[in-house]
Amino acid sequence: MEKVLIILGCPESPSQTPLALYTAHKLTKMGFDVTVASTPSAAKLLEVSDSEEFYVQKKVDLEKCLESLEEKEYDLLVGFVHKDAAVSYFVTFYHILNTKSIAIVFEKDPELLEKFLNDLKENTDATLISARAYHNPTPLRVKIDKAFKELED
Amino acid sequence: MEKVLIILGCPESPSQTPLALYTAHKLTKMGFDVTVASTPSAAKLLEVSDSEEFYVQKKVDLEKCLESLEEKEYDLLVGFVHKDAAVSYFVTFYHILNTKSIAIVFEKDPELLEKFLNDLKENTDATLISARAYHNPTPLRVKIDKAFKELED
Numbered sequence: 001m002e003k004v005l006i007i008l009g010c011p012e013s014p015s016q017t018p019l020a021l022y023t024a025h026k027l028t029k030m031g032f033d034v035t036v037a038s039t040p041s042a043a044k045l046l047e048v049s050d051s052e053e054f055y056v057q058k059k060v061d062l063e064k065c066l067e068s069l070e071e072k073e074y075d076l077l078v079g080f081v082h083k084d085a086a087v088s089y090f091v092t093f094y095h096i097l098n099t100k101s102i103a104i105v106f107e108k109d110p111e112l113l114e115k116f117l118n119d120l121k122e123n124t125d126a127t128l129i130s131a132r133a134y135h136n137p138t139p140l141r142v143k144i145d146k147a148f149k150e151l152e153d
Numbered sequence: 154m155e156k157v158l159i160i161l162g163c164p165e166s167p168s169q170t171p172l173a174l175y176t177a178h179k180l181t182k183m184g185f186d187v188t189v190a191s192t193p194s195a196a197k198l199l200e201v202s203d204s205e206e207f208y209v210q211k212k213v214d215l216e217k218c219l220e221s222l223e224e225k226e227y228d229l230l231v232g233f234v235h236k237d238a239a240v241s242y243f244v245t246f247y248h249i250l251n252t253k254s255i256a257i258v259f260e261k262d263p264e265l266l267e268k269f270l271n272d273l274k275e276n277t278d279a280t281l282i283s284a285r286a287y288h289n290p291t292p293l294r295v296k297i298d299k300a301f302k303e304l305e306d
Contacts, residue, residue, distance in 0.1 A: 011167045011288055012167065014166065014167045014169065014170065014198060015201075016167065017167065017171055017202065018170055018199075018201040018202035019201060021201070021203070021204075022201045022202065022204055025204055025205070026204075041288045041289055044289060044291055045167060045171045045290055046171075048168075048171040048175045048290045048294055049171035049174045049175065049202055050174070050208075051174075051175055051178055051179075052178070052207070052208075054208075055203075055204075055205075135163070135164055135165075135194045135198070136194055136197060137197055138197055138201075141201055
């Protein structure tokens with residue numbers, strides 16, 4: 001079974017936790033073994049949302065995960081990026097894992113969004129999914145579905 | 154089976170959707186028949202979070218719900234309040250339903266939080282649960298657990 005690591009930074013946006021639950025569940029249904037690595041605040045929101053662990057079973061602390069991470073430990077990296085710190089985390093995980101990677105980039109300020117995308121393009125060859133999303137998760141959900149459909153093809 | 158209506162306004166805070174899922178599931182496990190009424194943006198975040206409807210089964214549009222709402226149609230009203238508009242919705246639902254009511258009030262700005270609480274105290278006799286919450290859902294979750302424990306006693 002292929003392994004995927006989803007990474008979550010600070011949950012500033014109301015869309016992050018809902019989209020993380022959606023993505024984790026979708027990848028699980030596609031047959032991946034899914035682990036979510038998150039900051040303590042993102043972890044608390046996941047736990048409260050999914051109190052029975054119906055959508056996410058394997059959860060680890062982002063920093064602890066990074067400490068012991070090894071090349072090719074996961075077959076796919078999926079990162080949620082909507083802050084500068086999340087860009088840095090994604091680039092770091094990307095270079096250690098050296099595996100297929102997808103960054104889901106969302107930010108309501110178009111200049112910041114552009115900056116995050118440029119930083120990711122300069123520093124990685126990851127597939128980039130992006131939208132000027134904040135409240136409304138639908139544009140990103142549609143793009144996530146499309147990117148994952150391509151994984152299956 | 155006693156019926157509870159949970160109302161959700163605009164999901165500005167990253168805590169609202171996670172806490173709504175938690176609260177709905179907790180009340181369901183306590184034996185309530187739970188309906189969640191929400192604005193379109195709050196509804197989309199619920200749908201993306203809980204794509205298999207594991208935590209919330211009955212969902213209605215907030216405005217449509219209000220149009221046909223009748224006194225005592227629900228035995229318990231639970232409202233999430235973190236904007237002026239949500240205060241108005243809660244007060245309106247409270248006076249139409251005329252039933253036991255709990256407002257869960259959260260806002261990071263202490264002056265705004267105080268204002269929302271004062272408005273609710275002046276206009277309702279609802280039980281008020283509050284915290285200066287934004288990212289971290291734990292203080293509210295603990296208070297929600299306590300308030301629901303008192304419902305059972």
